[in-house]
Amino acid sequence: MSREAKRTCSTEEEENKSFIECAEFVLPWLSPRDLASISLTELGLMTECGPSCDCGVECKNRLTQRGVSVQVRIVKDARKGWSLYSAQFVPRGEFVCEYAGELLTTQEARKRQKKYDDIASTSQFGSALLVVREHLPSGNACLRVNIDATRVGNAARFINHSCDGGNLSTVLVRGSGALFPRLCFFASRDILDGEELAFSYGEPMLKQNGLKCFCGSSCCLGALPSEET
Numbered sequence: 001m002s003r004e005a006k007r008t009c010s011t012e013e014e015e016n017k018s019f020i021e022c023a024e025f026v027l028p029w030l031s032p033r034d035l036a037s038i039s040l041t042e043l044g045l046m047t048e049c050g051p052s053c054d055c056g057v058e059c060k061n062r063l064t065q066r067g068v069s070v071q072v073r074i075v076k077d078a079r080k081g082w083s084l085y086s087a088q089f090v091p092r093g094e095f096v097c098e099y100a101g102e103l104l105t106t107q108e109a110r111k112r113q114k115k116y117d118d119i120a121s122t123s124q125f126g127s128a129l130l131v132v133r134e135h136l137p138s139g140n141a142c143l144r145v146n147i148d149a150t151r152v153g154n155a156a157r158f159i160n161h162s163c164d165g166g167n168l169s170t171v172l173v174r175g176s177g178a179l180f181p182r183l184c185f186f187a188s189r190d191i192l193d194g195e196e197l198a199f200s201y202g203e204p205m206l207k208q209n210g211l212k213c214f215c216g217s218s219c220c221l222g223a224l225p226s227e228e229t
């Protein structure tokens with residue numbers, strides 16, 4: 001899974017600071033292949049109070065820091081595996097949950113993805129390693145965050161892909177003073193009680209032995225978005 005964000009509001013000075021602070025997660029220069037992926041679906045960006053603020057978790061500007069915010073149900077699907085359903089009406093724009101998981105170095109993410117791909121080739125295995133690339137305004141660099149919810153995470157790790165974008169928008173939330181952004185889901189439209197929650201895992205850059213997609217949408221491309229991490 002791969003998600004893209006373009007940061008638009010920072011100055012060059014801020015950009016350099018962020019670049020240095022997050023050195024381990026930065027790919028300094030993008031390969032031509034990565035550059036080709038800049039046009040992928042962009043994430044929304046948002047800032048909240050964070051470790052450098054005096055306020056507590058009840059602060060109104062910590063909307064996404066209070067756990068899963070809607071009632072959900074985990075349901076098994078014969079073809080997609082475990083899936084997350086809404087167990088209440090969720091109005092458009094409402095915060096749903098964070099994509100929580102282990103933050104990995106890129107080296108560890110690559111190692112784990114290979115292991116997960118091997119397991120998935122012989123069994124029904126739902127790995128949940130998501131790569132977020134945040135492109136800095138200059139276009140010369142990108143901050144990469146690898147979130148692995150396969151073993152450690154919250155209910156968001158059961159959200160399946162839909163080729164039509166599903167009913168969730170992804171927003172990268174940066175807490176003031178926090179080193180890494182967090183990936184959060186908001187309802188992209190009104191969601192009915194009993195609807196499956198879904199989002200787009202990214203543009204299809206198909207691997208030869210990629211997994212089949214069973215999202216069931218009219219624009220289904222037949223394969224899950226997947227790329228070399």
Ligand SMILES: C[S@@+](CC[C@H](N)C(=O)[O-])C[C@H]1O[C@@H](n2cnc3c(N)ncnc32)[C@H](O)[C@@H]1O
Nearest residue numbers: 080081082126127128157158160161213214215
């Ligand atoms: C983040 S996990 C989602 C939860 C997963 N279904 C499970 O059982 O753990 C991602 C994995 O779910 C499966 N998956 C997600 N969306 C799918 C879809 N549209 N069609 C088929 N499989 C899907 C794939 O195995 C994928 O690697």
